[in-house]
Every structure is written in C-alpha cells, then in structure tokens.
Amino acid sequence: MSLPPLLAGLQEEIEGHALSYGLDFFRVIFEVLDYRKINHVAAYGGFPTRYPHWRWGMDYEQLQKGYTFGLQRIYEMVINNDPCYAYLLECNADVDQKIVMAHVYAHCDFFKNNAWFSHTNRKMMDEMANHATRVRRYMDRHGVDKVEDFIDTCLSLENLTDPHSLFIVRERPARAREEETRPAVRRLKSKEYMRDYINPPDYIAREEKRLREDAEKRKAFPEEPVRDVLRFLIEHSPLENWQRDILSIVREEAYYFAPQAQTKIMNEGWATYWHSKIMTEKCLTDAEVVDYADHHSGTVAAHPGRLNPYKLGVELFRDIEDRWNRGRFGKEYEECENLAERTAWDRNPGLGREKIFEARRFCNDVTFIDNYLTEEFCRRHKMFVYDFNPKTGLYQITSRSFREVKQKLLFQLTNRGLPFVEVADGNYRNKGELLLRHRYEGVPLRQDYARDTLRNVQKIWHRPVSLATVVEDKPRIISFTGESFEETDVGDQVA
Amino acid sequence: MILRIEQDHHRFKQIIRGKIKQDLRKYISRGELIGRRGKDLISIPLPQISIPHFVHGTRQAGGVGQGDGEPGTILGAAEPENGSGQAGDAPGRHILEVEISLDELAEMLGEELELPRIQPRGKKNIVSEKARYRGIAHSGPEGLRHFRRTYKEMLKRSIANGTYRRSSPGPFIINEDKRYRTWRTTVLPETTAAVIYMMDVSGSMGEEQKEIVRIESFWIDTWLRHHYRGLEIRYVIHDAEAREVDQETFYHTRESGGTVISSAYRLALDITRTDYPPGEWNVYCFHFSDGDNWSQGDTQECVRLLREDLLPGANLFCYGQVESPYGTGQFLVDLKEAFADEERVALSKIENKDAIQQSIREFLGRGR
Numbered sequence: 001m002s003l004p005p006l007l008a009g010l011q012e013e014i015e016g017h018a019l020s021y022g023l024d025f026f027r028v029i030f031e032v033l034d035y036r037k038i039n040h041v042a043a044y045g046g047f048p049t050r051y052p053h054w055r056w057g058m059d060y061e062q063l064q065k066g067y068t069f070g071l072q073r074i075y076e077m078v079i080n081n082d083p084c085y086a087y088l089l090e091c092n093a094d095v096d097q098k099i100v101m102a103h104v105y106a107h108c109d110f111f112k113n114n115a116w117f118s119h120t121n122r123k124m125m126d127e128m129a130n131h132a133t134r135v136r137r138y139m140d141r142h143g144v145d146k147v148e149d150f151i152d153t154c155l156s157l158e159n160l161t162d163p164h165s166l167f168i169v170r171e172r173p174a175r176a177r178e179e180e181t182r183p184a185v186r187r188l189k190s191k192e193y194m195r196d197y198i199n200p201p202d203y204i205a206r207e208e209k210r211l212r213e214d215a216e217k218r219k220a221f222p223e224e225p226v227r228d229v230l231r232f233l234i235e236h237s238p239l240e241n242w243q244r245d246i247l248s249i250v251r252e253e254a255y256y257f258a259p260q261a262q263t264k265i266m267n268e269g270w271a272t273y274w275h276s277k278i279m280t281e282k283c284l285t286d287a288e289v290v291d292y293a294d295h296h297s298g299t300v301a302a303h304p305g306r307l308n309p310y311k312l313g314v315e316l317f318r319d320i321e322d323r324w325n326r327g328r329f330g331k332e333y334e335e336c337e338n339l340a341e342r343t344a345w346d347r348n349p350g351l352g353r354e355k356i357f358e359a360r361r362f363c364n365d366v367t368f369i370d371n372y373l374t375e376e377f378c379r380r381h382k383m384f385v386y387d388f389n390p391k392t393g394l395y396q397i398t399s400r401s402f403r404e405v406k407q408k409l410l411f412q413l414t415n416r417g418l419p420f421v422e423v424a425d426g427n428y429r430n431k432g433e434l435l436l437r438h439r440y441e442g443v444p445l446r447q448d449y450a451r452d453t454l455r456n457v458q459k460i461w462h463r464p465v466s467l468a469t470v471v472e473d474k475p476r477i478i479s480f481t482g483e484s485f486e487e488t489d490v491g492d493q494v495a
Numbered sequence: 496m497i498l499r500i501e502q503d504h505h506r507f508k509q510i511i512r513g514k515i516k517q518d519l520r521k522y523i524s525r526g527e528l529i530g531r532r533g534k535d536l537i538s539i540p541l542p543q544i545s546i547p548h549f550v551h552g553t554r555q556a557g558g559v560g561q562g563d564g565e566p567g568t569i570l571g572a573a574e575p576e577n578g579s580g581q582a583g584d585a586p587g588r589h590i591l592e593v594e595i596s597l598d599e600l601a602e603m604l605g606e607e608l609e610l611p612r613i614q615p616r617g618k619k620n621i622v623s624e625k626a627r628y629r630g631i632a633h634s635g636p637e638g639l640r641h642f643r644r645t646y647k648e649m650l651k652r653s654i655a656n657g658t659y660r661r662s663s664p665g666p667f668i669i670n671e672d673k674r675y676r677t678w679r680t681t682v683l684p685e686t687t688a689a690v691i692y693m694m695d696v697s698g699s700m701g702e703e704q705k706e707i708v709r710i711e712s713f714w715i716d717t718w719l720r721h722h723y724r725g726l727e728i729r730y731v732i733h734d735a736e737a738r739e740v741d742q743e744t745f746y747h748t749r750e751s752g753g754t755v756i757s758s759a760y761r762l763a764l765d766i767t768r769t770d771y772p773p774g775e776w777n778v779y780c781f782h783f784s785d786g787d788n789w790s791q792g793d794t795q796e797c798v799r800l801l802r803e804d805l806l807p808g809a810n811l812f813c814y815g816q817v818e819s820p821y822g823t824g825q826f827l828v829d830l831k832e833a834f835a836d837e838e839r840v841a842l843s844k845i846e847n848k849d850a851i852q853q854s855i856r857e858f859l860g861r862g863r
Contacts, residue, residue, distance in 0.1 A: 052502060052506075056504075057500060057502075061541070065539050069530040071528055148516075157548075158548075159548050311561075382561055382563065383560070384559070384561070384562075386557055394570070395557070395569070395570040396568065396569050397564045397566050397570065408557065412558060418548075418549070418551075421549045443551045445550065445551065446550050446551065449547040449550055450549055453548055453549050456547070
C-alpha cells in the first residue's frame, strides 16, 4: 500500500534532511496502520507474521488494553531489515508523523552502520515468515500442544546465548589442535654424572604428570566452557529433527534481537538526537512547535528514580558532541586541575559530529558508557545508585559517587543484565550428564526460576542436569534428575 | 478479517483461565494497568505469564536512577516477589476493578460448567430485512440521483476531453455522467427469546432463599443474553395469587400468605399467549419455590397446565426448589413423577448457595 500523498511528501523531505546530515540508511518503507493492526504487528515484535505462540497474544492484550483505556500507544516501530520497514499510526497528527519519520531514519542508519548489527540477517522479514511456516507444519504433524510445549521449553533457555561469539573465534578448529605435538618434559643438557642433579628425577616425574593431566583435560567435553548453551544443546542433545529445528529457530531469533538489547541506550539516544535535530533545525512549522515540544519532552522525560534510555542516550551523544567540539578530551584536559580553566576550556577543534558518528559505528551500550560517561555528566544529570534495603523492604538511594554509578550501570548492561551461565561439562560425572555453571558475580540467581529453568534444560538434554551456582554465599550444585531436585554443598574446588 | 494474533490471544486467554496447559499456571501473575476514568483511578487487570529464565534475584539487584535525593532517600517499596500482597500505605486512592464484559463472563460460565450452546428452535427464527444505501449505480430513479458524484463525473469527462473551462465549469451534464444511489437489502436472521421468572413469595421464602434466586437468575440471564440478541424478561410473583411485577419488586417483595402455584402458571400462560407466540419466540420459564403448594389438587392443576398449555409453547421449563426450613418440598417430587422423561422440563433442588452451580448446569445443560 502506498503512502498518502501528504505523508509521501513528508517522507521525501525528511529523507533529504537525513541524507544531508550524513545519515546512511537502507531504503525505508513506511506503512500506515490503524491501532489494531499496529498492536498486532507490535505484539509480533514488528513483524507481520511469527510462529503461533500464546505469548504474542499476551503482549497483544497488554497493548490493546493500554490503548483502549488511553494509557499508552505506539508512536513508532521500525525493524532492522533491508529494506527497513517502519509503521506509522494512522490517527497520529502530522507533526507526530514527522517526528516518527525522522526518528526512524536515524534508527535505520544505526541498524545499517553499527558494528554490532553487522551479523544480523537483513532479510529477517522473510526469515520470520519461513520460521512461522515451519512451526505451523510441525504443529500440523505433531499437534499444537506438543509443539507449543516444546517452544515454551526452548524460550525458557533463549537467553543462554553468546552474542559476542559472532565476532571472535572461541574455539580453534579441530585439525589445528591435532597438529600440535605433545610436548615432552624439557631436560637441561648435562654431563652423565650431573644428570640427577641438574634434572632431578622427582621434578621430571612431576612435570610429566602435569603434562599428562593437561592432555587429559584437553579431552574434556567441551574443552572450554561454552557460553552459547543453545548451540551446544542443538549440536549435542538427543532431539528429534523437528525439535532441533525449533530450538535453532528460537536461537536464530534470539541472536537477531540481541544487538537491539545490547544497544538500547545508544539506539534510542541516536534516534532521539536526530529527530530533535531534524525537527528543530529543518522541518518544524511555527504551528507545530508546541505539540512537538510536548511530545519530545514526553519521550525524554526522566521519571524519578528510573533511567530513561532515550534521555541518557541523547544526553550522552550531545555531551560527546560538545566535548569534542570544544576539545574537552585527551591528556591535557584530563590533567588540568584548575577548575576555572577547565570550565572555560574551548580549543575549538570542531570534531563533535565526527566523534558521534564514530561512537555510533563502534560502540554498544557497555563500551559507550565505559568510554563516554564522565564524572561531570554524572553530576549534571543527578545520577545515583539505589539498592534494596532488606530491613525496610524499600528501595533507597545508596550513593552518588561517580565510580559506583558507572560500575552499577556497566554491571547492569553487561550480558544484557543477565547472569552468565555456561556449559562446564557435557559428560558430568562421566555419566553423560550436563553441568552448567553460573559465573557468580555477587548477585545470586532467582532460585525458583533457576530450578524451573533447569527442569527445562533437562527436558532437552534428557539425562540429569546440574547447575553450579552460589546460594547464600556458599557454592552449591543444584541437580535435577528428571524426577527430583537435589542440592549439594560443594567445597571451593568446584565453584 | 480475523487477525492471526487473535488465535494467539485466544490461546493465551485459555491458559489464563486454566483451560489448557495447567503447568504454566504457576507462572501467571496478576498484573494491572492503572488507568483513569473521570476522577477515579481504575485498575485494569492484566494477567501475565512469565516463562522462567536464569535471572538474577531481583531484590538484590538495585540499579541506577536519576533525580533528586540524598543517599538514604526512599524511592519506593519493592514489589512483592511472590505476589504476596500487603496493605498499601497510600491513603485515599480508591481503585476500582474494571469489570469484564458480560459476554466474556458468559463465555467463562459456559466453559466452566461445560454448557452446550443453545440451539434456537427450528426455523421459527424471525428473518428481518434491512435496506441500506450503500452503492452507486449508473441508472436509477431521479429522486436518488447523487448530485456530487454526477457533478464529479461531468468534471472528469470535460477535463478529459478538453472542453473544461475554468470560468464556466458547468453543469453540462449528459446521461453518462449521472450516478444514482442504490440500496442493498441484507437478511438478518434474528432469534428472540423471552424469559419468564416466577417466584413464590409466600411467607416461607426467606431472604436467603431469595438471594439464591437472585444469583441464579443473574447467571441464567447472562447465559441467555449471550445467545439471543433480544432478550425480554418478565417477572411474576405469587403467593395465593399471582401478579406481574418489575425486577426490583420481584427480588425484594416479601409477602405472607398461602401458596397457589397454578396461579403463577396461569399468568405465565397469559403472558406467552398475548406477547410471545411460540412460532416467533424462544420462551424460557423459570420457577423458584420452596415446594410447599397449598393443596394436592392445585398441584394436579399445575401439572395439567404445564403439560397441555405451557410446555408446547416453551423451549424449556425449569423448576428450582429452594430449600427452606418451613417447606415440605413435596412439589418437586410431584413434578418429577409427572415429567419423568419430558425433555423440556428441568428440575433442580437448590439446597444452598453452593448448589447453584450444579443447578445452573441442570437447567442449561440441555442446550435448548
């Protein structure tokens, strides 16, 4: 369906502005939908078709109720695809449509250019439809309940992925390993009568034992802990073909969406930065100013005690632009201790625009915050750390120190705020059992969920499964045999 | 068009209601959206199912925020982790639950009690015709000429063949330009139903008994309304004699005096004869009493009335006997004897509120 002439005109205008600012995007196709359809598409994560599953229905109900009672509505939605599809809500005012379009072009630029998106499938629209067809076929063949139950099981594990694995080689190919010769213990050259002195026999024996053990260890399966648990399960679990296929569908979709979770702050910040720039510098008419200001401030509103990714993102991008425009970076600036001089610092190198484009190309949220969150910024935006106080049952502000704010923020963003769980042993206890290990970072797992998730892992692995984690500061192994749970205390050697 | 999402949505609702996939039940949380209706805050129930993942225990996690406050400033209470609600500390906020629609309620009732859908009787449904102007045609009566369309056609034609003059655009209408409104008739099958509630209000029917009747008739209404577009409800009360009343009076009258049930049946018969000829209406009669009729002779009269006059014109006759400390309950026994294998008669004994469910099932479980 083509766009009504008014909107088509707007699109052309805004695309022109976006290009003139140096944004670089896939072709964008806008569709105008009524609220019911837009909720439908939104419930499917932006796609017109997904495989049948109740959780889309759950999201749909929330969107519908939110809309019907006037609590929320979707302004914009855009999917990472080539061409890029974006949706406009039919009943929005023209000024809203303009904001949305400008916002969308920036998102699309981000999708195309940010390094973390470089491995995503740009024909995901088609791929999703294929997934839907495959799952429907399995449902016809094996029954809706059976297939849906299995999907539920897979979804319980969908976050056990390793988005970084797309960019680095985690394991060397098998051949390269075999070529390595097994090293022998090196002996120093010595005269015959000095031999035992220079190369003491007990030392040689110890070394030999160590090498043997190393070699033994190398036979461990998997050799190195595997973070991409889903892939490990796909490759090594005794599944039927349709089950394997569904698990790989779930994994593929999880990997497709992962960069969006990894770059939430940046992506929204970037889009907000550009919609405000394009609107205020180029295409806002006098009559629209008030409405624009109202809606823009709604987008970047800071709710007390909560962090708005739109707000944090856009402010950081502006801060970077300002700092690099005025040369407030580098050794000289960092080491300047004269407050007056520091405040007035302006070397005017004008590198701001260039710098934010660089950040949008290379960073994800973690590196973005790590590189560009400064103490001044933190103070200016009144950032704080809060924590749960078990005595009062309330959340309280605990600190305003820059170091703590940054640390907490980074911790929350690392691995998308999820615990690291990896495959430690695929032949645990030498019985073909599976051992997962939670890399404990000071925050324990939610216990009831951990057990239920473990139960789902067992459904896929079929043999008993165990999880090494830390409960109440003690290393523990929780096992599920298929019938019952057992929890064992372990010494330091395992955890 | 049915959207694909509707199927997913339906499935989700079934899970929430515990119809399918019971093992997901423990993951259901009763969320809510807080909305506003006029001055009041309202709560819109929003059940959610969360699939378990390996996640951090939320309470320990904390986070980063933005805003005023010193270390120690309280931001808010934690959400209870296992839905163990406790009294809120915010005063004066009256939150009203948004009720679910009656249609939804009926659907749940049907699912819960496994009631069959009602089959409206035979071909006695009224077929109504509706005419609507919903099209444009090239010919028609001049009275229905669509001036704007016609004018547009004229403009199009004259622009196309180059005779259009801006200074004098017309009208130079020729026959080919003329457009007329047309109508289409749609045939709507319409099933209509009437319900006659009869209740014994003699001295032996107490408040508790009436409460039972109220609850039961509410559910019956809901179910029938779900199936019939126009539902008419009439109320008859009786002690020694019967009279027709409005709903309010029906539920709240308490009289004393004897019980002559046949008087009510006779009145019901009058109502159906005058207002609901059986050829056009699905008639439902419900009678609630404590089963203590005046005389055996009157009971015989009741049976005769039912068999000969009331039943032939009705879909269903239901008698619910509300237990009361004063009644003998003989009437139910007599009816049972008389209508042992009559399909259109449903009899039920409602001992207390818990028996209402079973009684509804007996009444409506026949799908008539």
